[in-house]
Amino acid sequence: MLKYILQRSALALAVAFVVSFATFMLLNYSVDPATAMAGEDATPEVIEQIRQAYGFDRPVMVRYLEWLSGVVRGDFGESYYWNTTVAALVLDRAPVTITLALSALLVTIVIAVPLGAFAALRPNSWIDRFALTFAVSAQAIPNFWLGLMLIILLGVMFPVLPISGDSTWQHFVMPAFVLGASSVPAVMRLTRTGLIEVMESDYIRTAKAKGYRGYALLHRHAMRNAILPVVSVLAVQLGQKFGGSVITETVFAINGLGRLALQSILGSDIPTVQMLIFIFALTFVLMNLLADLLNAALDPRIRIS
Amino acid sequence: MSEARTILSVEDLEVILDTPAGQLKAVRGTSFDLKAGEAIGIVGESGSGKSMTALALMRLLPRIARTRAGSITLDDRSLVALSDGEFARSISGRKISMIFQEPMTSLNPVYTIGRQMTETVVRFSGLSRSAARKRAIELLDRVRIPDPAGRMHQYPHQLSGGQRQRVMIAMALMSEPELIVADEPTTALDVTVQAQIMELLAELRREFGMAMMLITHDLAVVAATVDKVAVMYGGEVVESGPCRDILTEPRHPYTRGLLACVPKMDHAPTRLGAIPGIVPALLGNVDYCVFSSRCAQVRPQCRTAKPPVRDDGHRSYKCILSTAEINALPAAQPDEAIRASKIERGGQPLLEARNVHKVYQVKRGLFSRRTALHALDDVSFAIHPGETFALVGESGSGKSTLARILLGLETADKGEARLSGRIVSRVDPRERARLMQPIFQDPYSSLNPRHTIARIIARPLEIHDIGDATSRRKAVASVMERVGLPERVMNNYPSQMSGGQRQRVAIARALIMKPALLVCDEPTSALDVSVQAQILNLMTDLQRDLGLTYLLITHNIAVVHQVATRVAVMNKGQIVEVGEVDQVLRRPRHDYTRLLLSSVPEFDNSPFQVEPLHSGSRERSTVGGRVGPS
Missing domain, CATH: 1.10.3720.10 (MetI-like)
Structure with a gap:
């Protein structure tokens, strides 16, 4: 049974990883993070400044790995919109x-x-x-x-x-x-x-x-x-x-x-959107795992083989 | 047994089904009595109303059915007057227990054996949990379940089919009922397990002094188990009386026909006496003889009036013919020997298995490791033109896997299957189709429901692009005549045909390629015994006229005896014995063959050889290993 739980948890992690990668890529290519941060009326110079300051000019893979290593340490980044950390x-x-x-x-x-x-x-x-x-x-x-x-x-x-x-x-x-x-x-x-x-x-x-x-x-x-x-x-x-x-x-x-998800999407608050999608996906996977465990608990044909 | 009191009395029972086609009386005017400790067998084919009778008694009929009864009394208490609630509280499971046909699905999968056994007595009889548990363990031990205390915590899926049926029996005994109703209790089980279960039931009945109502289609099972018999046809009891009398000297034409349909093992096979036609649907009022449409002795008045009930106080039957007239009739089973003459076995075998091995990697459950299951372990044999080679074995013996390999539907892991000297998988499909055709067990699922009969039969010609529309139509017509299908059903769909007709369609489809060999996988086990007789006779005729070779795969020893020339006995993936049918069935050499043969319910027309029930149990070897469906 323990082995089963571990297997399913590993699968959940894999799904979370794939989802996070996909959202990161999609968000990056659909919105320019520097433009989003700078706001609607910003001049090209300001945008470029922000791009350099926050490192948005570096390759997207590098930034994803940076984000990922942050996540592993419990750091989900800063919100662009709300003056606080995403976590x-x-x-x-x-x-x-x-x-x-x-x-x-x-x-x-x-x-x-x-x-x-x-x-x-x-x-x-x-x-x-x-x-x-x-x-x-x-x-x-x-x-x-x-x-x-x-x-x-x-x-x-x-x-x-x-x-x-x-x-x-x-x-x-x-x-x-x-x-x-x-x-x-x-x-x-x-x-x-x-x-x-x-x-x-x-x-x-x-x-x-x-x-x-x-x-x-x-x-x-x-x-x-x-x-x-x-x-x-x-x-x-x-x-x-x-x-x-x-x-x-x-x-x-x-x-x-x-509501936070909607606000972040409207405000192009990429780190928050990224985190929320990650959480929703993970919840989904975990609920499925929970369903399997509950079924095993209720049905001896699954539990005892 | 001294003059016992009557425990159950059923009078004029009717079950009415409201079908879209109209009102159908599934059971009509059925009456019978049962004394304490006595066993009655209710015998009939599908549609005879035998199961409906049992379900009506237990108030377990489907929603569309209604019951009407003159009277039903149990121990002098009228059951008709009881409300459903009162009946459930005081009768079902307490005075009358029931055992069902399907042991695999009749126990609740999510609760332990212990809970299911004890719940009724704790709930209704006020027994304490520990007392109930004690009794359950005793009874499990009594039905010979090993480690009964341990089993109490197990779930149904952890037991084999035979063990589950034992649990069902033990459960039925928990409340010490006065009557046990057993609806085809062994039909779903392998023959060796079936013998043990029937013996157990007989033993327990004697020990507990219970009455039993056994519902079955199998006359041989009845012969070994019950005191008296009621033969049902078309919803009516057409004949009833002491078991022995009815089986040795049947009076009603239907009973006579039915007995003539059963392949016998005590003499060289003769042509079976088949009852022509099919069980008719009897809608509305039936004021004529129910059997008149299929009776060989039919008279004009049979179709216009009910036949008289001829009762001599001992036994009774419903027919216009008197006992003297019936006794003067020729035997219902023709005395025509059918086994083919000596087969020459020189030269090239038609089909051959050479050291065939097949191993499946099975995973038992979600968390366990894969284990190797040897489905076939070094199997070799050769089939020569003109013979009928039978592969016989119980479920899990590997016989169906072997058939699939021989047909080229699966490949062997080691060894090879050869058709006409060449490896099966390398024979060109069209040529293979001309050499070998399959016939499957279930004529309900092996025919495409959306194609007409003509199209189904012509399909092999279409696939192999043989002939044009006109020549195909001619071929279909001729092959349909060959298998005894009337031309008018050509444009019917399978759903409009009976089981026997469908199996004829399957045979016609196989024959249209003019093959040399038919591979028949349990060709009659889904059919009623009277229809089985028709199909077995047809197979015999086809072999005689067309020189066909058969590979017959079956669990039914009587069928093997009836049609086969040679037989191979399979057990756990190996052929344990192979030889001429007479040799193997009369003088078996292997222990497993002996066990298999001793488990076949003895059924002899005359002289009656089975010992009566009350003279002690028959000696019988017990099975060592677990023989259950895998």
Whole structure:
């Protein structure tokens, strides 16, 4: 098992390395760092001065290796835009985004899993049809539109929730719902199909022959099998929540990593953008690793071979 | 056994399926009784309603099915009146336990054996955890699972198929039920394992005094296991009575036909008495004899009215013919010897394996090292023109790998396969196709569902660019006639054909290249016994008329006896014994061959040789190694 974890961690590192290299190159060729630092109205002389001062005239490979050696030592560079180090900036913003992503995941689970389960137990009933209709509409609705509608409904027409900022837990209700809702269709459908398949399996027939019916059958025999694929998808969805936070945080003016990403991109703050992409990618990889480990913990066929 | 009380009584059971084509009564007016400790075999082919009967009794029917019953009583308690909840709480798993056909998938993969065995008694019978655990270990020991205490912590995937079925049996016994319903409990298992499981069931039944309902398609399994039999056809019990009487002196034309379809091992093979046609779908009300469409003795009134039930208090059957009339009928199985005369084995063999080796690198699980699995270990034999060479072995013996190598679908690691003296892989594909054609086990998946029958059969000609449209059409028509397919099905799709018809299509497709050799991989094991008889007869006819050579790969010893001239017995990648069929089957020399033969359920028409159940268990050698699917 330990060997497996080590293998997967090595893979995660490799992915992180490739992603960092790709972003560094792309950022360098899409934006001229010196121009970005100097600002829009700078004269060519000033730009050239900055280029020399910061060493942007050296080959891109050299600068990448320099950046990489900094990263290994925990130094992610200075932000061009905010007068601080990138590391400090990210550490300051991360807790808000983590809170948002986790509460969004909670929203997803609480809505999608029971809905999928009910739909599976009564295929083609009204609850199944409702769940499917809900899934199709939820998938069709863009995040930002749902966010804006909620703001109008619960912030303006019936002002019960704050619409911007991140100072109290109430501030997270609407954003978490918006961010969580986007994953509901996928998770709900997976729960539904997984459970339908499990309920038709031979071992469920065995359990029925042993006298299990209704909730006990679901709880004692079906759910663990049905939830296996859902766990993998939930972990991947959590990874996506970090990336998805860009839009939601912007709509609700939450000062998290997503909003920081947008601001850095608009401000051509290359070191910050570089770091954020790196973090989002790494989160994604780590969530996948977590999904595999959770699956191994739940499924003895993976755990014991 | 003294006059035992009746434990289960089923009267007028009906199972109704609502299909898009209309209402289908899968089970119609079925009645039977079972005394304490008694075993009944419900026998029938697919579509006979035998499994539906068992599932209806256990309330495990699929959603589209409804049950209607005159009465079902268990121990004088009416079950019909019980709600599903009451039935689940007080009957299923407690008074009646069930064992299923698929041991590989019938246990929950994510929970330990121990938990699955003990949960019911802890939950419903109020037994303490430790007492339940103790009983589970005792029962695992009783079903001869080695290291029972250790197994309690294991998961189903760590056990072989045979072991899982033993666990299922032990689990069924946990609550000391009065009745065990076993739905094809050994069909998915290898023959040596099957023999052990059936013996175990019989033993436990005696020991615990349970009644048993055995659902099976296999008459031979019934012969060795049960006291009485109900033969089902088209949803009805057409004949019932003591097992011995029915198997030795069947009265209903269907039972007679069915028995004549089974290849027998006790005398030189004779042509099988096949039942013509297929099981019809009986929609709506059936006010005629269900067997009339396939019965050789059919009279006009059979098609207009229900036949009378002829009951002499001892046994009963549904037919217009009286017992005297039936006894006057000629035997259902023609007395026509079929084994080919002596084969000359001089000269060039048609197909030859020379010291073939094949090693697979297998990785068992995610974290373990690769280990070498010797699928084939120095296998040699030669097949001469005109003979039927059988390769027989259990799952994992390497017989299918060998077939793939001989067909040129895989290459040997060492040694070679030769076709007509040349190495198979170097023979030009078109020539190879003219020499050798395969027929596979599953006629459902080996035919392209989107092509018409004519196109499927003509396909080899297309691939090898032989002839034009007209000549191909003529070839298809002639080969279809040859295998007994009516011309009108030419434009049908496989989904419109029965299993037996599909296998005929597969044979026709092979024959269109006019090959010298057919490689048949389990050609009848997916088919019902009456259809198997049709196909085996067809194979015999084709060999006689076209001088075909067969390589027959099978696990079924009776089929080997029926059609083969020589046989090679495979075990763990090696040929342990090879020789003339009579030699090997009558006087086996290798221990494994002996074990395999002793495991074949004895089935003899007359005189009846199997000892009755209550006179002590039969001596039988036990298997040393684990023989499970790999």
